[in-house]
Amino acid sequence: MEIILKEDIIGLGFKNDIVNVKSGYGRNYIIPQGKGVIASPMAKKILAENLKQQAHKLAAQKAAAEEKAAVLNGVALEIAAKVSATGQLYGSVGAAQVAEELAKLGKEVDRKIITMKDAKKIGDYVATVHFHKEVMVEIPVKVVAENAAELKAAAEAEEAIRAAADAKAAAAEAAAEVADEAEVLEALDAAPAEKAPEQL
Numbered sequence: 001m002e003i004i005l006k007e008d009i010i011g012l013g014f015k016n017d018i019v020n021v022k023s024g025y026g027r028n029y030i031i032p033q034g035k036g037v038i039a040s041p042m043a044k045k046i047l048a049e050n051l052k053q054q055a056h057k058l059a060a061q062k063a064a065a066e067e068k069a070a071v072l073n074g075v076a077l078e079i080a081a082k083v084s085a086t087g088q089l090y091g092s093v094g095a096a097q098v099a100e101e102l103a104k105l106g107k108e109v110d111r112k113i114i115t116m117k118d119a120k121k122i123g124d125y126v127a128t129v130h131f132h133k134e135v136m137v138e139i140p141v142k143v144v145a146e147n148a149a150e151l152k153a154a155a156e157a158e159e160a161i162r163a164a165a166d167a168k169a170a171a172a173e174a175a176a177e178v179a180d181e182a183e184v185l186e187a188l189d190a191a192p193a194e195k196a197p198e199q200l
Helices: 023-030 041-053 055-072 095-104 148-190
Strands: 002-005 018-020 036-038 077-081 088-093 119-121 123-132 135-145
Touching: 002 023, 002 041, 023 036, 041 055, 055 123, 055 135, 077 088, 077 095, 088 135, 095 135, 119 123, 119 135
Parallel strands: 077 135
Antiparallel strands: 002 018, 002 036, 088 119, 123 135
C-alpha cells in the first residue's frame, strides 16, 4: 500500500515522501502511530499543494541541514571497546556509541538520524548521518580493542605455556628413546652367547 509519511522514518523515507509498505505494517504501525496516512488521490493532491506552498521553507531546511553536515566533513572516529581473545566485541558498537563519540567532540547529533551496521568485531565501519533526505554525511568509524594490552599479555602467556608444553613433550620423547635404547642394550647383554660349532 502507498503511504504519505508525516515524519522521517530512517530506512523507509522522509516526511512528505510517498512510500510503498506492506499493508500490515502500514495499518498496524505507521497509521496508528500517526507517522503517515494512506496516499489516496485526494491526499496526494493536498500534499502537492502543500509542497508548493512550503517550497521556500523546505529550501531553508535543506540549507540548514547542509550547514550541520559541513561541521562533520572530515570527521573520523575511533571507538574503543572490550574485545575477547578471538577479536569479538563484548556487545556491539552502533549508532548510540557514534553519537556519544561525536558529542565528546562537541558535535551534538541525534542518534536516531545515524545509521550504521552494528560492529561486533574490531575493524573499519561507516556511519551515515541523515540530516535531510538529500543531505547525508558518511563518517569513518574504526573500532579498536580497549583492552589491547591485556589481550597482548594473555596471548604472550598462552604462547609461553604452549612453548613450555612443547619443550616438556620433546624432553619426554627424548627420555623415552633413551630408555628404549637402554632396554635393548640390557637385553643384548643378558642373552646367552651362541656355542661355537664342534669340530670333527
